[in-house]
Amino acid sequence: MQTKLTELLNINYPVIQAPMFLVSNVAMVTEAMKSGIAGCIPALNYRTLEELSGAIKALKANKVEGGSFGFNLIVNKSNIKYKGQLEVLCKEGCDFIITSLGSPEETIKQAHKVGIKVFCDVTDLKFAKKVEGLGADALIAVNNEAGGHRGNLSPEDLIKELNTHCSIPVISAGGVGCKADIDRMLSYGAEGVSVGSPFIASTEANVTEEYKQACVDYGAEDIVMTERISGTPCTVINTPYVQKIGTKATWIENLLNKNRKLKKWVKMIRFSIGMKATEKAAKKATYKTVWVAGPSIEHTTEILPVKDIVAKLIA
Structure with missing residues (x-):
């Protein structure tokens, strides 16, 4: 399963464990890396810059060949911690940053200075062209099957439109809960997938058992x-x-x-x-x-360790 995403991040499989507010943590991403995929955490999951710095150091210590880690940054004015978070990420170092909700111009500029790749959330061609022009390394194509704040276009329509008009890799976000879904996204032209909801029901997720069980039951x-x-x-x-x-x-x-x-x-x-x-x-x-949560919880039938969830996705 070698694609442009696996080349960009030096991972074994073209999968990113998506950043999820309140859910993603060091333990989840560590297990993701050990399983040969990338993992990402929202910077806002850490209340202080010191905690964010500590998480980066822990992930660097846990990193293994075939895996990589990154952080999600909200880059508009609603995130008053944005500048400090970006400074910490660039100082401590990570493999990639995923930007959301705003212009990624400053993030791309600062991250590229220290060798960090920047992927940008997009839901349409207009914004995709803007971030490509700013130097983004890849597009996170958020479709109408995503969990949380989703896009309006189907995975197939969005992936094909972005591939037709953009030259950087497209990573599909939304609607992936099993291996067949990954194959479907790659067949549309995606270079990889971002998977979130299936990992809520992981033993490493720091949420209640009721939340995890809901992803199994619903x-x-x-x-x-x-x-x-x-x-x-x-x-x-x-x-x-x-x-x-x-x-x-x-x-x-x-x-x-x-x-x-x-x-x-x-x-x-x-x-x-x-x-x-x-x-x-x-x-x-x-x-x-x-x-x-997103509709991909359809394939969640039990609470499992991250490594077993990854195994089901790539088997």
């Missing part, structure tokens, strides 16, 4: 879009609590969102409230079960 038909977390449509498991509160923004939020001056603040407040609720549900048992 399937693709139980994934719904909600506006009640970040203000932007996001996929979650349709638990009784989600059904109770509904998936649409409240009438007050809709009204305030029409006000140009207030829209920004409404989104920030909704994002803060939603993230706190998501963190509580992920870290401790609560009746307010808001669990983020």
Whole structure:
């Protein structure tokens, strides 16, 4: 399974364990690297720059041949820690950075100075062309089968459109839960895949057993879009609590969102409230079960170590 992604990251298989807010950690990525794939953690999973630095040092100590590690950076103004996080990543060193939600120009510039590759989340051709022009090393093509904040295009349409008009590698994100799904994405022209939701139900994931078991018990038909977390449509498991509160923004939020001056603040407040609720549900048992996941949990039938999940993906 040698592709441009395996060449870029010196990994054995063209798979990235996707960065997942609250879920991804050093233990998960270490096992991913040992299994011959890449692993990635959101920088925001660490509350301080010191903790982020410590995670990088641990991953460097755990790195083995055939695996690699990286971090996800939110590069817009909503991430007040962005500049400090970028500085730490460039100082300590990692194999790659995945950028989200904003212009990756500064990240690409600083990361390339120290030999770190930069992949950029994109959902359409317009933004893909922009980041390619800025020097991105690859595109993370977020399709409409992804978990969390997803794109609007199908995997096939998005991959083929980006390959037609861009010259850098396309890594498909969304809709991969088994080996057949990987083969499908590669057949469309992807050079690799980013896989998230199947790894929630891993023994190494630092979330509640209830969250992990939900990924086993629920399937693709139980994934719904909600506006009640970040203000932007996001996929979650349709638990009784989600059904109770509904998936649409409240009438007050809709009204305030029409006000140009207030829209920004409404989104920030909704994002803060939603993230706190998501963190509580992920870290401790609560009746307010808001669990983020994608339809690829359809193939999750038991809680397994990361190495066994990888084995199922590449077997």
